[in-house]
Amino acid sequence: MQEKLYSAYKKGLEKVCFLKQSIDGFPHITRGGKWLTNQNGHWTGGFWTGLIWLSYLDDREAHTAEEATEWAMRLKCRINDNTTHDQGFIFGPSCVFGYRITGNGDFLPLIHAGAQNMIDQYVPQVGLVQAWAEEGYDGISIVDTIMNLPILWISGELDDDSTKKEMCLQIARNIQKYAVRRDYSSYHVVRWDNDFRIYGDTHQGYSAESCWSRGQAWALYGFANMYRYTGEREFLDTAEKMAQYYWDNLNDDLMPAWDFTFRNDPSMPIDASAASIAASGFSIISSLYRALGENEKAELFGDRADAMLLKETELCLYTNMSEYGIIEHAVVDYPRKSGVDQSAMYGDYYYMEAIYRRMNKDDPNSIKLLY
Numbered sequence: 557m558q559e560k561l562y563s564a565y566k567k568g569l570e571k572v573c574f575l576k577q578s579i580d581g582f583p584h585i586t587r588g589g590k591w592l593t594n595q596n597g598h599w600t601g602g603f604w605t606g607l608i609w610l611s612y613l614d615d616r617e618a619h620t621a622e623e624a625t626e627w628a629m630r631l632k633c634r635i636n637d638n639t640t641h642d643q644g645f646i647f648g649p650s651c652v653f654g655y656r657i658t659g660n661g662d663f664l665p666l667i668h669a670g671a672q673n674m675i676d677q678y679v680p681q682v683g684l685v686q687a688w689a690e691e692g693y694d695g696i697s698i699v700d701t702i703m704n705l706p707i708l709w710i711s712g713e714l715d716d717d718s719t720k721k722e723m724c725l726q727i728a729r730n731i732q733k734y735a736v737r738r739d740y741s742s743y744h745v746v747r748w749d750n751d752f753r754i755y756g757d758t759h760q761g762y763s764a765e766s767c768w769s770r771g772q773a774w775a776l777y778g779f780a781n782m783y784r785y786t787g788e789r790e791f792l793d794t795a796e797k798m799a800q801y802y803w804d805n806l807n808d809d810l811m812p813a814w815d816f817t818f819r820n821d822p823s824m825p826i827d828a829s830a831a832s833i834a835a836s837g838f839s840i841i842s843s844l845y846r847a848l849g850e851n852e853k854a855e856l857f858g859d860r861a862d863a864m865l866l867k868e869t870e871l872c873l874y875t876n877m878s879e880y881g882i883i884e885h886a887v888v889d890y891p892r893k894s895g896v897d898q899s900a901m902y903g904d905y906y907y908m909e910a911i912y913r914r915m916n917k918d919d920p921n922s923i924k925l926l927y
Contacts, residue, residue: 557862558915564869565911568882568904569614571874572607575881576623582630585888586899589879597631599642603905605631606649606927609657610908613925621658628654628663635669639689641677641697643670644704648927649905652710656925664714671711671720674704678723681752683730687745695748698759699735699771702728702778706927709785721786728782732794735775740797741767741816742775760889762815769812770830770887772802777837777906783844795841796853802834803860810867814887825896828872829886829903835864836910843913843923858917865910874899883907 575583581593582601597604608624628650647670655663677685684697685704705724712720734746734754743756743764761768780795782788805816811826812834818824842858845851872885881899888895909926916922 557866560869561862561865561911561914564865564873565908565915566614567873568908568911569611571877571882571904572611574877576608578878582627583881583901585886585895585901586880587895589876589898591881591899595630596633597646599640599645600901601627601631601634602644602646602648602650603901606653606905607908609649609653610912612657613912613922624650624654625658625660625662628666631666635666636673638673638676641674641685641687641701641704643674644707644927645902646670648704648707649909652707652927653925667707668711668715670707674708675720675723678727679748682748682754683726684734684746684748685727695750696759697731697735697746699731699742699744699746699778700774702731702735702782703774705778706781706785709782725786725788728779728786728791731775732779732790736794736798740794740801742772742798744768744771760891762817762891767801767805767816769802769805769814769816769827770833772798772816773812773830773833773837776802777833777840780837780840780844784840792841792844795837796857799834799838799841799857806864809871810864811871814890825887825890826871826885827887828868828883829888829900829906831864831868831872832883832903832906832910835861835868836906836913838864839910839913839917843917843920846917847920858914861910861914865907865914868907 579593581595582597582604583591583593584598584600605627612620647666651663651666679686685701687696687698708720708724735743744761745757745759747757748754757764776795776798779791783792807820812830813819813824814827838857838861842854846854872883874880882904886900886903
């Protein structure tokens with residue numbers, strides 16, 4: 557099993573090397589198998605940079621670290637962008653990961669800027685971060701934000717600012733309160749009206765009461781990572797229960813339908829990006845339980861991560877170097893028919909991160925480098 561995953565990981569690194577030579581902007585998603593790129597990183601620039609950092613940890617070549625640093629520094633154009641909650645996605649796999657690998661202090665201003673941008677999006681009346689400061693998106697927070705909160709905690713740790721850490725905890729608990737249902741499925745969207753009355757909804761799922769599989773993957777990973785940083789056991793407990801819901805609702809082949817409403821419906825596409833994120837989240841849960849000495853749970857979640865990764869590798873790993881990314885069959889936004897059966901940079905990054913976690917499961921110092 558480990559040999560198969562290592563072989564897939566090396567094949568993924570070969571794709572990263574190919575892409576470095578064939579693109580001049582940050583790759584975001586594919587259309588017809590070809591990457592759409594941008595110059596400011598959109599919300600996925602951190603993932604592309606993170607893939608280059610993973611390449612550096614494999615080859616240890618100085619020029620690879622230089623390339624990763626150059627891509628990360630291109631994200632300086634986002635340091636005053638307080639219109640999106642995506643600060644951890646932008647600055648985590650790029651600058652936090654890079655800082656931990658290199659100790660380069662040039663990454664610190666970008667990390668702190670990301671935290672400040674999160675603070676600027678905070679809505680005190682509901683204790684949540686607004687997803688996007690754009691027309692038509694007032695009063696919206698999304699479950700994905702749980703993935704971005706560590707940038708606030710990390711910044712607080714770096715500059716000994718307890719206010720940032722307290723805000724991070726409050727927001728996480730409110731996501732837990734409003735976005736996590738009693739059965740540990742999730743709302744994608746939490747909305748509030750002009751009187752700050754709060755209710756669940758969706759943006760990319762099938763319906764308000766359905767469970768969008770990528771949102772569930774973000775949540776189980778995000779709460780596990782919040783425990784990793786804060787040590788608050790409630791977050792690990794929530795992550796475990798959300799992971800169990802995810803596992804119980806997979807298709808019989810261990811791949812997720814784009815929304816769990818369509819479990820085992822062959823007329824509906826899978827979302828391989830959700831599979832990537834969840835596999836890495838299961839790997840985090842496994843490593844956390846291992847550190848706690850709860851070996852039975854550690855083995856359970858580790859085995860499930862391996863099983864999901866092997867199936868994803870079998871069904872979704874690229875076959876053509878010049879088309880798509882590392883992982884095919886992702887779904888970006890099915891309701892709007894955007895990026896259906898394509899590649900997405902987050903699907904590629906988390907697939908590689910998940911395998912990295914499993915390859916280094918006995919090396920906690922290597923895992924600690926990750927955002």
